[in-house]
Each structure stands twice: as structure tokens, then as C-alpha cells.
């Protein structure tokens with residue numbers, strides 16, 4: 001991939017590197033802690049909430065991509081629903097079996113991929129089959145979806161033709177650039193194939209025709225290029241990829257634009273849709289985009305509390321919680337710990353107080369830019385800090401395998417002031433993974449939080465024991 005348009009793409013990437021660095025993440029406005037009577041005040045209007053949600057999901061996805069160095073470890077089952085159940089299910093255990101072009105096989109190996117990931121085993125044969133088959137694929141972030149559809153696009157292009165043949169739509173500028181990088185890497189030994197970016201800022205002269213075989217971009221610009229500006233002839237597109245459908249649907253405008261693009265494509269165009277999650281809204285959208293689909297789902301590993309010891313500590317105030325935390329600090333830092341707070345403000349305060357006590361802690365906060373957050377997580381994963389103080393929003397989806405202690409400085413509650421059981425499981429579930437034993441300590445500082453704790457205990461039907469943080473013997477015992 002080394003033509004003029006590729007050079008343009010590289011320039012765009014450099015511009016984007018700054019832009020990624022400059023991407024400001026706006027976390028949702030902090031919701032106040034529920035009052036003693038359990039009611040929480042809410043303040044968001046619908047539009048803002050939608051924007052925040054979209055930005056939050058897109059930022060989370062970008063963050064995951066920036067900090068991920070390899071495939072997510074998974075033992076999950078793949079579920080395959082074929083459009084034609086009579087045709088034999090074809091899956092591969094090696095990239096050679098796919099009979100890829102030698103240049104692509106070289107690209108795959110140069111990226112360090114030895115064998116297909118779980119989702120790739122089934123998705124690649126389907127995507128590369130003749131005649132082309134449509135596919136809806138869902139699997140958690142980091143399981144190899146991007147690499148799969150990039151390989152499919154590169155396999156389907158005909159380098160002899162100088163017009164767009166594969167079109168890929170991503171929810172944001174930054175995510176489009178990340179995927180572009182994967183196309184660049186995988187297509188490194190296939191210089192005849194070039195890539196164009198349909199993203200804001202990439203201004204082309206009127207009347208121009210794109211000659212690159214692959215175009216990646218955001219829905220609005222791609223739609224303009226296909227319709228108003230006519231840079232692309234959509235009737236010549238052979239493969240249409242819609243990536244990160246769950247992020248895409250957070251913006252109604254993006255859904256509509258994606259559907260309008262899809263309608264301009266020829267009937268025999270292969271439609272591929274990918275998503276990390278698959279709630280009803282994603283499924284409905286997917287069905288509008290992909291006719292007669294094959295469906296592949298990778299079920300997320302069930303998290304359980306079976307291998308986690310749970311305790312609670314009774315206090316009267318935030319300050320008392322801090323003192324209690326200092327008492328157990330020596331015990332929890334035998335391993336790595338994550339401390340969850342309800343708001344950024346509390347997280348910032350706590351990290352500051354702990355530092356003043358001489359403890360080395362990392363703070364992951366919503367005010368930070370995406371690349372700063374990625375750097376904090378990297379350092380923590382490398383063990384440079386043993387304690388990470390954070391909020392829910394920031395820590396969602398972050399896998400740090402060696403964390404064995406989770407402290408809920410504030411218990412998780414939803415916006416109505418009810419226990420957020422799912423978040424509780426998600427927070428503490430990360431400690432007892434892959435058969436390891438984990439420890440969770442919950443800080444209680446009011447009647448309200450005691451009530452939340454009791455309801456969490458009832459929900460999971462697992463006893464949460466009381467811990468006396470003045471009793472050093474007891475603390476030693478649980479830490480060991």
C-alpha cells in the first residue's frame with residue numbers, strides 16, 4: 001500500500017494521532033449520591049445524555065484498542081446460525097486453510113498472528129466463501145473482529161480495478177483511523193491495494209473520483225461521498241462493513257445515514273456487521289442493514305462470585321472510610337487493588353489523600369484524555385502502581401488480570417438509588433478470574449449504604465462478612 005492516496009492516508013493518520021491525543025472525553029455529569037431516603041436527583045436532558053453515551057462508548061472502545069496488546073483471553077462458546085442450515089459448517093484452525101493470497105498471509109504472520117481466534121475460525125470461512133455470504137457477528141471487544149473483516153476486505157478487492165470496492169463505516173473519526181491502521185499493517189505486502197479515508201477534514205476536489213479500492217470513514221462523510229459529492233460509485237461496492245454497531249446506534253443520525261448508504265449498494269453486495277454487544281436495539285438495527293444474515297455470537301464468560309471472599313467495613317463518614325482504608329492498605333497492596341468511587345470528585349479526593357499519606361496510587365479519571373487514560377492503565381498493568389483509584393465509567397471493560405483485591409469505597413447504585421448488581425458483579429468479578437481467588441471489601445457509611453449492601457447480598461445469595469479494620473490479626477488472616 002504505497003500510492004499517493006496512501007500517502008494522503010498517512011498524513012491523515014498523523015493528524016489524527018494529535019487528534020486522538022486531543023480527544024476530550026466528557027464523562028456523564030456526575031450524578032449525586034442518593035440521599036439517605038434512597039432517592040437520587042437527576043439532571044440530564046435527553047439529547048445530552050445521548051451524546052454523552054455515544055462519546056462514552058466510542059471513547060471506551062478507542063481506549064480498549066489503545067491499551068490492548070493482544071487477544072482477549074476467552075474460553076467462550078461460539079454460537080453459529082447459518083442462513084442455509086443444510087450447508088456444512090466450515091471452520092478453520094489455521095490461516096493456511098483459508099487459501100489467502102500469499103501477500104496477505106505474509107501480512108497476517110508479520111502481525112504476529114499464528115492461528116485464527118475463536119471468532120475468526122468461523123467468521124473467516126463464511127466471509128471468504130463464494131458466492132459471498134452476509135454476516136452479523138457479535139463478540140466482546142478484543143476478540144479479533146477487526147482483523148477478521150480487514151482480511152475479508154483485502155481478500156475481496158481486485159487490484160486491477162481503480163475504484164472503491166470495499167466500504168467500511170466506523171462510528172467516529174478516531175475509530176476509523178484505528179481500523180485504517182490495521183488495514184495498512186495487514187496490507188503491507190500488497191502495495192497494489194490502496195485505502196482512502198472518508199472523514200472530516202479530508203477535502204477532495206469536486207468531480208474527483210476515488211481510485212482506491214478500499215474506503216473507510218464515518219457515516220456522514222461516506223454518505224456524502226456516495227451521494228452528493230459522487231466521489232464513490234456505490235453500485236460498484238462488493239463488500240460493505242459496518243463496524244461497532246453498538247456504538248453506532250447510540251446516535252440516531254448515524255443509524256439513518258448507515259441505512260441510506262446501505263440502500264445505495266447493489267443487491268449482491270456482501271454486508272457484514274460487527275458489534276461487541278447485542279442488545280435488542282443493536283439486533284433490530286443489524287437486521288435492517290444485513291439481509292439474510294449468517295449469525296455468529298461469542299457468548300461472554302459468565303462471571304461468578306464463587307471464588308471471591310466478600311467483606312464489609314462499617315464506618316460513619318467518608319473520612320472514617322479513608323482511615324479504615326489506610327488500616328488495611330498494607331494487606332491489600334500485597335497484590336494489586338482497584339478502588340471504586342461513585343464520582344470523579346471522590347476519586348480525586350481519595351487519590352490525593354492516599355498520596356499525602358505517602359502511598360503510591362494511580363488515578364483514572366473522566367477528565368483525562370483517552371491517551372492519558374491508556375498510559376495510566378498501561379503503567380498499572382505493568383505493576384508500576386499497585387493501587388488504582390477510579391470510577392465506574394472509567395473502568396468499564398478494562399481487563400487487568402493481576403488485580404486480586406477490589407474495594408468499593410462507594411457501593412454501586414443506579415440512578416434511582418437502587419443497588420446496581422450488575423456493576424457490583426462486574427467490578428468484583430474481575431478479581432476471581434481464571435480460577436484465582438479474589439477479595440472484595442465494601443465500605444459502608446450510612447443506613448442507606450447498609451441497606452444497599454444487604455440487598456446486594458440477598459441478590460447474589462452470598463454472605464458478605466463483617467471486617468473489623470482495627471483488628472490487625474483479622475486483616476492479616478484475610479490477606480493471606
Ligand SMILES: Nc1ncnc2c1ncn2[C@@H]1O[C@H](COP(=O)(O)OP(=O)(O)OP(=O)(O)O)[C@@H](O)[C@H]1O
Nearest residue numbers: 069070071113115116117141142143144145146147
Ligand atoms: N488471530 C490472531 N492472533 C493473534 N492476535 C490477534 C489475532 N486476531 C487479532 N489479534 C490481535 O488481538 C487484538 C484484538 O483484535 P481486534 O482489534 O481485531 O479485536 P476486536 O474484536 O475488533 O475489538 P474491538 O471490538 O475493540 O474492535 C489486536 O491487538 C489484534 O492485533
